[in-house]
Amino acid sequence: xxxxxxxxxxxxxFILIGLLSSAKEAYTGSxxxxxxxxxxxxxxxxxxxxxxxxxxxxxxxxxxxxxxxTKCVAIYQGLLSKFGDDSGAIDFVIAHEISHHKHNHxxxxxxxxxxxxxxxxxxxxxGFFESLGLAAPGSTPPDLFSVVVKGxxxxxxxxxxxxxxxxxxxxxxxxxxxxxxxxxxAVRALQRIMIEEGSPGLFQxxxxxxxxxxxxxQERIDKVAAQVGGSRA
Ligand SMILES: [Zn+2]
Numbered sequence: 300x301x302x303x304x305x306x307x308x309x310x311x312x313f314i315l316i317g318l319l320s321s322a323k324e325a326y327t328g329s330x331x332x333x334x335x336x337x338x339x340x341x342x343x344x345x346x347x348x349x350x351x352x353x354x355x356x357x358x359x360x361x362x363x364x365x366x367x368x369t370k371c372v373a374i375y376q377g378l379l380s381k382f383g384d385d386s387g388a389i390d391f392v393i394a395h396e397i398s399h400h401k402h403n404h405x406x407x408x409x410x411x412x413x414x415x416x417x418x419x420x421x422x423x424x425x426g427f428f429e430s431l432g433l434a435a436p437g438s439t440p441p442d443l444f445s446v447v448v449k450g451x452x453x454x455x456x457x458x459x460x461x462x463x464x465x466x467x468x469x470x471x472x473x474x475x476x477x478x479x480x481x482x483x484x485a486v487r488a489l490q491r492i493m494i495e496e497g498s499p500g501l502f503q504x505x506x507x508x509x510x511x512x513x514x515x516x517q518e519r520i521d522k523v524a525a526q527v528g529g530s531r532a
Contacts, residue, residue, distance in 0.1 A: 328354050335374055335393065338386075342394045342478050346401070348372055350393070356380070358495045360392050362399040372396040381491060387475075387484020388491060394471035395488075401470065404463040461515060468519055472526050482527045489520045 332352040339350050348370045353359075356377040365371050372393060382388045399405060468485070475482040493516040 342474050343397050362396040370400045387481050388488035390480050391485040391488040394474040395467045398467040398470040485523045
């Protein structure tokens, strides 16, 4: 009987520790989220945007609209841990993502993606045969025509996203200057991003060679450094 009580107590303690550690994690998460929100308010006073902290070890941050149409910015734990206590670099990331909202980049990009997907599905010969039931979707390898069309469309969306990145960087630096935040954090943030890009998996390495996102980051660093240096004197 004594053993049963002991096992019961041990189990209770086990559950309690689990509950406490997840409560602690949630508490830390909400603290980080509110400090990110505070930085966002300082950078873009009065601008309606919700900061979401994602407790996952991924080097990422992005702007999106939730199902209620609320403008959101997601920042991952993996990104914050790489930036450490460099608040200037974190400010740049927040300002950059807010700028995507201010310039309506997500809206334009999602429309372009939708149109290009629709156009691609509409004209590709494979889809026509599939619609007649001659081939199950996905069972036919893509023909050269589809590959070329898809490639051209990806190049188009790629061009738009390049343009958007430069625009978001530029207005992020302006935002930092307006809020009296040291804009040199912008250069450090992009340099860190380039380092993170430098240790990719095979797929990313291939992707970068095709779409040239690595040169893009170097170009972003050059532009931002010129902008930061240009009007600080
Ligand atoms: Zn961006």
